[in-house]
Amino acid sequence: MTTTTEQHEQDAAKRYDAAVVEADPAVPTIHIRRDFHASRAQLFRAHTEPGLFARWIGPKEFENEITEWDARDGGAWAYTARHGDFEGSFRGCFHTVREDRIVQTFTWDGMPDAVSLETLTFTDLGGGRTRLHAVSLCDSFEARDQWLASGMEHGVEEGYDSLERLATGGEL
Numbered sequence: 001m002t003t004t005t006e007q008h009e010q011d012a013a014k015r016y017d018a019a020v021v022e023a024d025p026a027v028p029t030i031h032i033r034r035d036f037h038a039s040r041a042q043l044f045r046a047h048t049e050p051g052l053f054a055r056w057i058g059p060k061e062f063e064n065e066i067t068e069w070d071a072r073d074g075g076a077w078a079y080t081a082r083h084g085d086f087e088g089s090f091r092g093c094f095h096t097v098r099e100d101r102i103v104q105t106f107t108w109d110g111m112p113d114a115v116s117l118e119t120l121t122f123t124d125l126g127g128g129r130t131r132l133h134a135v136s137l138c139d140s141f142e143a144r145d146q147w148l149a150s151g152m153e154h155g156v157e158e159g160y161d162s163l164e165r166l167a168t169g170g171e172l
Helices: 004-013 040-048 050-056 141-149 152-168
Strands: 020-023 029-036 063-069 076-083 086-098 101-108 116-126 129-137
Touching: 020 141, 020 152, 029 141, 029 152, 040 050, 040 101, 040 116, 040 129, 040 152, 050 063, 050 076, 050 152, 141 152
Parallel strands: none
Antiparallel strands: 020 029, 029 129, 063 076, 076 086, 086 101, 101 116, 116 129
């Protein structure tokens, strides 16, 4: 059996040059990992400055409108994503906002009863690289599986690719 320390060491040795989305079999969580050519401060800015956030979040063909943004402990956020006939809104509350960690709630209006608690950690890997590890704790396995079946992986992959382009293009 692998201990928590051994698992952490194994995870730290891996490279995540593309987004990896995994469901935990024992807890209703989704783990998302991606390594970026960016500093921890740059990734933090991309997640806390509304103008930057709107430029990379979700699938590349979506237009995002920030409708509320107060990136501080106790603040709230909301945005609407549009493409063709689709319009979806997302919202949440910031619980912890630090350069190495953001804890927030996340709700999509398409599943208004499925609120998740997300913890984003930014780990400096050295050499100008930072790992983003997002853990979304859902209120049930059913809700988690609905999130996964919604196509969210496509939005995560394209959004993180856009974020990487912003970082490597010097726009962060």
